Amino acid sequence: MGAEQVAERFAELYGSEPEGVWAAPGRVNLIGEHTDYNDGFVMPFALPHQAIAAVSRRTDGVLRLHSADIEGGVAQLRLDDLAPQSDAHWTAYPAGVVWALREAGHEITGADVHLSSTVPTGAGLSSSAALEVVIALALNDLYDLGLKRWKLARLCQRAENVYVGAPTGIMDQTASACCEAGHALFLDTRDLSQRQIPFDLAAEGLRLLVVDTQVKHAHSGGEYGKRRAGCEKGAALLGVDALRDVPYAGLDAALARLGDEEEIVRLVRHIVTENHRVEQVVDLLTAGRARAIGPVLTEGHASLRDDFRISCPELDLVVDTALAAGAPGARMTGGGFGGSAIVLTEAADVDTHTKAIEEAFAAAGFTAPRVFEAVPSAGARRLV
Numbered sequence: 221m222g223a224e225q226v227a228e229r230f231a232e233l234y235g236s237e238p239e240g241v242w243a244a245p246g247r248v249n250l251i252g253e254h255t256d257y258n259d260g261f262v263m264p265f266a267l268p269h270q271a272i273a274a275v276s277r278r279t280d281g282v283l284r285l286h287s288a289d290i291e292g293g294v295a296q297l298r299l300d301d302l303a304p305q306s307d308a309h310w311t312a313y314p315a316g317v318v319w320a321l322r323e324a325g326h327e328i329t330g331a332d333v334h335l336s337s338t339v340p341t342g343a344g345l346s347s348s349a350a351l352e353v354v355i356a357l358a359l360n361d362l363y364d365l366g367l368k369r370w371k372l373a374r375l376c377q378r379a380e381n382v383y384v385g386a387p388t389g390i391m392d393q394t395a396s397a398c399c400e401a402g403h404a405l406f407l408d409t410r411d412l413s414q415r416q417i418p419f420d421l422a423a424e425g426l427r428l429l430v431v432d433t434q435v436k437h438a439h440s441g442g443e444y445g446k447r448r449a450g451c452e453k454g455a456a457l458l459g460v461d462a463l464r465d466v467p468y469a470g471l472d473a474a475l476a477r478l479g480d481e482e483e484i485v486r487l488v489r490h491i492v493t494e495n496h497r498v499e500q501v502v503d504l505l506t507a508g509r510a511r512a513i514g515p516v517l518t519e520g521h522a523s524l525r526d527d528f529r530i531s532c533p534e535l536d537l538v539v540d541t542a543l544a545a546g547a548p549g550a551r552m553t554g555g556g557f558g559g560s561a562i563v564l565t566e567a568a569d570v571d572t573h574t575k576a577i578e579e580a581f582a583a584a585g586f587t588a589p590r591v592f593e594a595v596p597s598a599g600a601r602r603l604v
């Protein structure tokens with residue numbers, strides 16, 4: 221659905237034109253997984269898939285929310301009633317942003333919202349961050365709040381952590397708010413400093429496939445939180461603020477100090493090596509050597525599978541099939557326990573890989589995956 225259709229539907233629902241229409245994308249994380257709550261490095265880029273919101277202000281303390289993608293009518297909420305973990309529906313994401321803005325002292329007196337999103341849900345592609353960021357940007361503009369993009373991302377993260385109750389890091393919201401077309405975002409999650417890294421695979425005869433395994437995941441479930449708690453325990457045992465502070469060159473010594481804490485050793489090893497892989501990918505892309513990032517991506521998958529233990533048979537099958545068919549690299553992407561994998565491929569091999577993965581899924585008796593090419597796209601913006 222485009223901006224015009226979303227605006228038209230808004231007018232049908234609420235009886236007047238919206239004051240504006242905004243968009244915010246989902247993301248693919250190229251490398252840097254689970255590093256964001258360890259003050260580490262990440263490198264996402266924006267998808268062309270996006271959430272679009274038509275929004276108008278209200279003055280009566282009411283928030284009305286409607287989605288084109290979800291059955292049901294208009295949800296009507298009173299701003300004064302918004303409270304953390306009071307809502308188990310999709311409405312918790314936009315409502316959580318309104319709650320976070322108000323809690324931070326911004327005067328929001330209500331809104332009418334109609335949303336439509338093309339970001340696949342539960343696929344590790346940040347559909348929830350897209351919903352949060354599009355609302356934050358719309359309210360920032362309409363209420364003239366003057367908040368910078370990184371600040372909007374922080375407020376969206378707070379909505380997700382406290383209002384929704386998912387203990388996620390800052391990557392997804394920053395990606396949706398700050399990515400630029402044709403670039404991957406090199407983000408230091410400690411201070412949110414950023415660099416846009418040119419990421420034009422087509423120029424080098426390459427493509428990046430996203431394979432949505434259709435295995436749904438949720439970060440409010442316990443496994444994500446357990447990994448986070450394990451990383452925090454590792455940092456405490458090593459006497460550092462965050463695992464980001466363990467240098468790659470000092471990894472062996474750090475692991476030796478952890479002794480027989482086998483699980484913590486694995487988590488620490490993943491985070492420290494993953495931060496190093498992000499830096500390697502930045503260097504390779506900056507040097508115009510995109511093909512050479514393939515083995516680094518594949519190492520990242522092995523680390524997530526064997527050390528962090530958040531892969532699943534479907535994700536492993538994508539990676540193994542792609543590598544067996546000659547792809548330069550492949551890995552799971554996002555939070556894990558399902559969701560999507562990415563495959564770096566020669567442009568000429570896109571169909572071969574797609575077919576091989578589809579056939580492998582059929583042979584294994586898995587649900588058919590959804591495969592598409594990812595092009596680094598624009599971050600959040602006002603459309604109308």
Ligand code: GAF
Pocket residue numbers: 249252253254255256257388389390391392439554555556
């Ligand atoms: C999810 C979380 F929301 C992110 O903050 C990040 O931790 C990611 O999983 C793993 O890299 O998308």
